[in-house]
Each structure stands twice: as structure tokens, then as C-alpha cells.
Amino acid sequence: MEKKHINPPELFVHPSYTRVITVSGPSKLIFIAGQTPSDERYRPVEIGNMRGQYLRVMEALTIQLNAAGATWDDVVYRRIFVLDMDAFINVQTDPAMTYPWHPDRPPPSTLVGVTRLSHPDFLIEIDLMAVTSG
Template structure:
């Protein structure tokens, strides 16, 4: 069970996330996923949207292995090397995450990720 608190009284407007999510069930923590395909090849070297799509595909695959899906995600943490990539990230996110029940989210701009070609990394918590 999940309860989404998109915008409690007194808090600012949101764009694709809930200020809080309460839940019950088994917790699945997914390590930060990066834009590598199943063979370990970088996807979209200079394309933020392609990298975000690969990351969300990796998240779907990882969640499925744990018996979960994107509809059970209660928390997203994004790491971007360039905030100019945020619009592309949001477009892709909206393909995978329901705007009706968005998870809680955090966004962190970082100076770099483990591979300098990575533009995005995302980790999630899901409640099954």
C-alpha cells in the first residue's frame, strides 16, 4: 500500500514528484543505475535523453528481478552532471513513472560520475 502526499498544505508546487510517500511492504533498494547496456556498452555518449532511457530500462530490469515494477517505486534519487539535462530526464521519467502517483524524489548535481561519459545515475527504493 502506498499513500502519496503530492503537495501538503504550506509546501511549494511539485513537478513530477510527491513531497512524501508512506508505504507498507517489502522494501527493495536498487543501486544507482548508469547508462550501460547488457553488454556493458555506453548508450548515448552525448545524448542525455538516450542515457536516461537506458538508465530507466536498467531500473525496470533490476526491479523485475526483485519482483517489483516502476509502479512500486516510492523514492527516486537522481544524480546529474549537468542540470541542463533535467528536461530530458523528466520526459523519459514520465514514460516510466505514473504522474498520478509520483514517488518522492531528490536531485543532486554532481561534478562527475564513476565514468566521465555518464551524464546520469539513478537509484530507487520500491515497496512490494
């Protein structure tokens, strides 16, 4: 299986995501449902703290990727839902933040501002699609 990251030269190369990923060859598709900043009993964590909630979501997504036999290098699409776009952008642009993917190969991504998530204290939710060798 081959994955190719493409940022067409005619378009701005965004530092937070790759424009296109192609996958060819035998593969296994992995779909991870929207992950919220919740504990093992679906209670909100880090209430009011976008950075804390983002980190919890990323930790939970890493656990799910590992359970499916995948890593962040296998993620081919990420969709992010946030209540406060400015707060999220501040987290994403903080130079102190680290990310689990290779800095030259972030997954393609869509960022959507919403008015509410499944619990009023959730500020963020992220779902993923990953591909591994079949």
C-alpha cells in the same frame, strides 16, 4: 500493505515528484543500486546524449524492478545524479517525454548535480527504493 502519497497543501505540488509516501503493513523493501547508462559490459551508451542515457537508465531500472517482483508503482524513493542539470531539466520538462509511473503518483525524488560519475562518459545515474507487499 498500504501506500499513501502526500503533498501537503502548504507546499508547492511539484509535477515531477511526490513530497511524501508512507507505507504501512507487511512489506518487502527493495534497494536498487545506482544505475548508469551502460551496456551489459559496463560500457557507456548514448555518449553525450542526456535523453538517450536517461532512457537507457530507465529501461535498466525497469528490468531490475521486474526482477525483484516490483513495478514503478512500488517505487517509494528515487535519487538522481546528473553532470548537467540544465540538460536533465530539459529532458524532464519535454512534453514529449513519457514516464513509467502514474502521472498523479510520481515517486519522491532528490536531484543532485555532480562533477563526475564512475565513468567520464556517464551523464546520469539513478538509484531507487521500492516497497512491495511482504
